[in-house]
Amino acid sequence: MKALYYEKLEDDCVKCQLCPRECILKPDQRGYCRARENRDGELYSTIYAQISAIALDPIEKKPLYHFYPGSEILSVGTVGCNLSCMFCQNWHIAHDKAPTRKVTGKELVELALRYNSIGIAYTYSEPLIWYEYILETSKLAREAGLKNVLVTNGFINEEPLKELLQYIDGINLDVKAFHRKFYKEICGGGDLEVIKKTAVLTVENCHLEVTTLLVPGLNDDPEEIEKLSKWLASLSPDIPFHLSRYFPQYKMDLPPTDVESMLEAKKVAEKYLNYVYLGNLTNADRNTYCYQCHYPVVKRSWQVDVDLKDGHCPRCGVNIPIIL
Numbered sequence: 284m285k286a287l288y289y290e291k292l293e294d295d296c297v298k299c300q301l302c303p304r305e306c307i308l309k310p311d312q313r314g315y316c317r318a319r320e321n322r323d324g325e326l327y328s329t330i331y332a333q334i335s336a337i338a339l340d341p342i343e344k345k346p347l348y349h350f351y352p353g354s355e356i357l358s359v360g361t362v363g364c365n366l367s368c369m370f371c372q373n374w375h376i377a378h379d380k381a382p383t384r385k386v387t388g389k390e391l392v393e394l395a396l397r398y399n400s401i402g403i404a405y406t407y408s409e410p411l412i413w414y415e416y417i418l419e420t421s422k423l424a425r426e427a428g429l430k431n432v433l434v435t436n437g438f439i440n441e442e443p444l445k446e447l448l449q450y451i452d453g454i455n456l457d458v459k460a461f462h463r464k465f466y467k468e469i470c471g472g473g474d475l476e477v478i479k480k481t482a483v484l485t486v487e488n489c490h491l492e493v494t495t496l497l498v499p500g501l502n503d504d505p506e507e508i509e510k511l512s513k514w515l516a517s518l519s520p521d522i523p524f525h526l527s528r529y530f531p532q533y534k535m536d537l538p539p540t541d542v543e544s545m546l547e548a549k550k551v552a553e554k555y556l557n558y559v560y561l562g563n564l565t566n567a568d569r570n571t572y573c574y575q576c577h578y579p580v581v582k583r584s585w586q587v588d589v590d591l592k593d594g595h596c597p598r599c600g601v602n603i604p605i606i607l
């Protein structure tokens with residue numbers, strides 16, 4: 284499939300303008316993400332409609348906690364990524380040669396409807412480099428009354444993002460750290476300012492939740508968590524913030540994040556944000572509590588129970604913005 288967002292250059296070269304890497308590719312060359320290729324002076328998506336993983340997941344697994352709690356969503360992923368985080372938790376599909384099979388957007392929508400999914404989540408590897416397929420499928424899904432969700436690193440140029448956001452209902456944005464060096468040295472690129480812009484545009488257009496994987500000694504300093512939380516709160520104190528536990532993966536062999544430092548990070552974040560959750564942690568409290576009176580408005584165990592009165596806490600009456 285011919286790619287969107289690129290510029291033709293001299294000598295049959297092309298410049299991809301999907302993400303800020305703006306790879307300049309000679310004929311037969313692929314971009315950093317491995318998902319786009321110069322064929323005779325035109326840019327093509329090499330992963331259009333190619334699926335490496337598919338499952339019907341609880342929405343809480345994305346994680347999205349304030350977006351149709353208790354529902355299930357058809358989740359799909361492809362291969363490749365425009366970052367190369369040393370701790371990648373999905374490196375088999377992001378950076379290795381995983382097998383794929385073709386599923387058209389129409390087939391995906393039919394599957395979502397057949398299994399009573401609330402919609403389609405584009406997840407597992409980085410969905411933004413799957414741009415053409417997602418744009419087309421999300422339009423079809425919207426027409427069929429389904430929701431579209433992205434679980435993404437947010438590293439994309441503004442123009443394609445704005446076009447895509449018209450069809451997206453919810454995003455879980457991975458903010459890797461709140462300092463630029465981490466992106467450069469640990470993630471092989473990326474740019475915190477671009478990710479922040481993605482967050483701002485998302486808040487203006489659809490539902491946003493944020494996840495940060497806490498890597499010991501690299502991004503879990505309470506001061507850094509404080510700055511990140513303060514900035515998120517400046518967008519909205521109601522943005523759900525997921526602090527996730529790191530485990531050794533891919534090229535990183537640091538020990539798993541200390542539970543004490545996760546609890547400390549949660550305490551710091553809660554000074555600014557109304558809803559902070561710990562993830563990847565056995566026995567973590569996954570309930571949502573009213574930030575004013577601490578009444579459990581969503582209980583999450585083997586099933587999910589929502590106890591809201593017209594979007595408000597049934598005990599103290601404060602507004603709890605959860606999409607139902």
Ligand code: SF4
Binds near residue numbers: 299300302305317319
């Ligand atoms: S989407 Fe891929 S090919 Fe395009 S600029 Fe980004 S990394 Fe390069």
